[in-house]
Amino acid sequence: MTVLVALPVLLPLAAAGLTLALGAYADVQRLLGLLVLGAIIADAAALLYLADTSGPVVLQMGAWPAPFGITLIADRLSALLLLVSSVVTFAVLIYSIGQRITDYGREASSTTFHPMYLMLCAGVSLAYLTGDLFNLFVAFEIMLSSSYVLITRRTKAERVRASMTYTIVSLASSLLFITMIALVYASTGTVNLADLGQKVHELPDGLQTALALLVVIVFGVKAAMVPLHFWLPDSYPTAPAPVTAVFAGLLTKVGIYALIRTQTLVFSHASSWKLMLGIALITMIVGALGALAQNDLNRLLSFLLVSHIGYMLFGLGVYDVLGLTGVILYVVHHITVQATLFLVSGIITRHTGxxxxxxxGGLAKAAPLIGVLFALPALSLAGVPPFSGFVAKLALLQAGVNAGTIAAYAVTATAVLTSLLSLYAMARVWTRAFWGQVKAPAPDPDPTDELIVGTASSSRPMLMATGVLVATSVVIAVLAGPLAGISGRAASDLMHADTYRSAVLGGDRHG
Structure with a gap:
C-alpha cells in the first residue's frame, strides 16, 4: 500500500505534462484534470483510513533507507489535510471551468492553466507528505513557480504590480529557506525530519533557539503571520477568483502545516510558547482591524484570512494536545471556508461588476441563492454555532483557558473579540451587497477581464462548485465528533513523535 503515498504527487505531475501536450483539446484537458483530482481524493481517503487504523504509511523512494534517501510519509495529520485540500482543489477546478478562465489565450497552442494548476496540486501534496526539509523546500518551489504563472495570466498593469510584490517576497523567503536548510545540515548532518528530531536536541541551547526562530520566520512569511503578512492583501485580490481561492485556502495553510510539523517534531517546547502566543494575538487584531477598513470585498477577505491565521498560531502557542487539536480542526475548517468565500466573491463580482x-446592493432579492452561499461560510468564519468555525474555536478557547497562563488568557480574550470583529465585517458585506435596492451592474472597464464582468449571471458549474464547498463545511460541522477524534489522535501523535520517528527510521512499515 506504500504506493498510495506517491500517487498524490506523481499523478498530477504526469497529468500536467499530458495536459500541456494536449493543449489543443480543451475537453480532454478538463476531463483529465477532474479525473486526476478525483483519484487523489480517493487516495487521500484511503491514506487517512490506513494512518488512523494502522499507523503512518511510509515509502522510502528508491529503497534507500532513511535518513539517506527520500521519504514520503502519510500520518493522521498529513492525510487529513491532504483529503480536505484535494476536495477544495477539485471544486475550484470545476468553478474555473465554469468561469472559463481555463481557456485564456486558447488558440492552436496549449493553454497554461491546467498544467500549472496540476503542478500546484502536486506541490501541495508533496509538502504534506515529504519527510525531509529539502523536499519541503522543493514542494514550496513547485507551488510558487506554478502560482507565479496563475497569478499573472491575462496580465495587466495592476496585476503585474501585485504579482511583483508576491514574487519578490516569495523569492526572499525561499532564499531564507535554503539558508536555513544549509545551517541545519551544517549543524546536524541531516535534513530528514525524523532524524532531526533526535539530533537537534544534541545542539547547544542557543543554537537550537536560533534555528527554531529562523524556521518560524521562513514559514511565518509563507503563512502570512503579522508582521510578515504585508504581501498578501496586495497580491491575492488581483488574481482571478478561483486562483485566489486556492491560494487563500491552501498556500498559507501549507505554511502553517510546516510550522506545526517542525515545531513539534524537530524542536520542542516544555510549556506554552509565549512568543507564538504574542504573535497570534497581534495577527488576530491587525488582520481584523485591517478588514474593517476595506471597501474592496477581496481585500476585506484577505485581511480576514490574515486575522484567522492567528487562531492557528494560538493553538500552536498553547502547545499541548488540546491546543494542537484545535489547530487541526481550525485548519480543516478554514481551508474549506476561506476558499468558499473567495469563490462567492467571484460570483458576486459577476453579478455586480x-x-x-x-x-x-440588492443581491438578496435579485439572486437569493448567492445570499445562501455567502451566509453559511460567513457565519462559520465568524464562529457562530453550530457551524464548523464554532467547533474549531471552541476547542482553541478551551485550550487557552486550560493553559492557565496570563498570556494564554489574553489571547483567549482576543480570540473572542476577533470573532466579534469578523462577524461585524461579514455583516458589513451582507448589508452593503445583499440588502438595499438592486443596482445595475457597474460599467465594465475591461470586457476581457473575468473579474469585472457585470453579467448579472453565473454559470451552473460555478454555483455547483461553490455549493459543494458550502456543503463540505456543513458536513465538517455535522461530523465534528469523529473529526475531533481524528484531530485529537493526530495532536497526540505530534506531541509524542516516537511513532513518526520509528515509522521513518525503523520499526513498523505498512505495505
Whole structure:
C-alpha cells in the first residue's frame, strides 16, 4: 500500500505534462484534470483510513533507507489535510471551468492553466507528505513557480504590480529557506525530519533557539503571520477568483502545516510558547482591524484570512494536545471556508461588476441563492454555532483557558473579540451587497477581464462548485465528533513523535 503515498504527487505531475501536450483539446484537458483530482481524493481517503487504523504509511523512494534517501510519509495529520485540500482543489477546478478562465489565450497552442494548476496540486501534496526539509523546500518551489504563472495570466498593469510584490517576497523567503536548510545540515548532518528530531536536541541551547526562530520566520512569511503578512492583501485580490481561492485556502495553510510539523517534531517546547502566543494575538487584531477598513470585498477577505491565521498560531502557542487539536480542526475548517468565500466573491463580482461594497446592493432579492452561499461560510468564519468555525474555536478557547497562563488568557480574550470583529465585517458585506435596492451592474472597464464582468449571471458549474464547498463545511460541522477524534489522535501523535520517528527510521512499515 506504500504506493498510495506517491500517487498524490506523481499523478498530477504526469497529468500536467499530458495536459500541456494536449493543449489543443480543451475537453480532454478538463476531463483529465477532474479525473486526476478525483483519484487523489480517493487516495487521500484511503491514506487517512490506513494512518488512523494502522499507523503512518511510509515509502522510502528508491529503497534507500532513511535518513539517506527520500521519504514520503502519510500520518493522521498529513492525510487529513491532504483529503480536505484535494476536495477544495477539485471544486475550484470545476468553478474555473465554469468561469472559463481555463481557456485564456486558447488558440492552436496549449493553454497554461491546467498544467500549472496540476503542478500546484502536486506541490501541495508533496509538502504534506515529504519527510525531509529539502523536499519541503522543493514542494514550496513547485507551488510558487506554478502560482507565479496563475497569478499573472491575462496580465495587466495592476496585476503585474501585485504579482511583483508576491514574487519578490516569495523569492526572499525561499532564499531564507535554503539558508536555513544549509545551517541545519551544517549543524546536524541531516535534513530528514525524523532524524532531526533526535539530533537537534544534541545542539547547544542557543543554537537550537536560533534555528527554531529562523524556521518560524521562513514559514511565518509563507503563512502570512503579522508582521510578515504585508504581501498578501496586495497580491491575492488581483488574481482571478478561483486562483485566489486556492491560494487563500491552501498556500498559507501549507505554511502553517510546516510550522506545526517542525515545531513539534524537530524542536520542542516544555510549556506554552509565549512568543507564538504574542504573535497570534497581534495577527488576530491587525488582520481584523485591517478588514474593517476595506471597501474592496477581496481585500476585506484577505485581511480576514490574515486575522484567522492567528487562531492557528494560538493553538500552536498553547502547545499541548488540546491546543494542537484545535489547530487541526481550525485548519480543516478554514481551508474549506476561506476558499468558499473567495469563490462567492467571484460570483458576486459577476453579478455586480465591481468589488467595491459601496457600489453593490440588492443581491438578496435579485439572486437569493448567492445570499445562501455567502451566509453559511460567513457565519462559520465568524464562529457562530453550530457551524464548523464554532467547533474549531471552541476547542482553541478551551485550550487557552486550560493553559492557565496570563498570556494564554489574553489571547483567549482576543480570540473572542476577533470573532466579534469578523462577524461585524461579514455583516458589513451582507448589508452593503445583499440588502438595499438592486443596482445595475457597474460599467465594465475591461470586457476581457473575468473579474469585472457585470453579467448579472453565473454559470451552473460555478454555483455547483461553490455549493459543494458550502456543503463540505456543513458536513465538517455535522461530523465534528469523529473529526475531533481524528484531530485529537493526530495532536497526540505530534506531541509524542516516537511513532513518526520509528515509522521513518525503523520499526513498523505498512505495505
Amino acid at each position: 465591481t468589488v467595491a461594497l459601496t457600489r453593490m
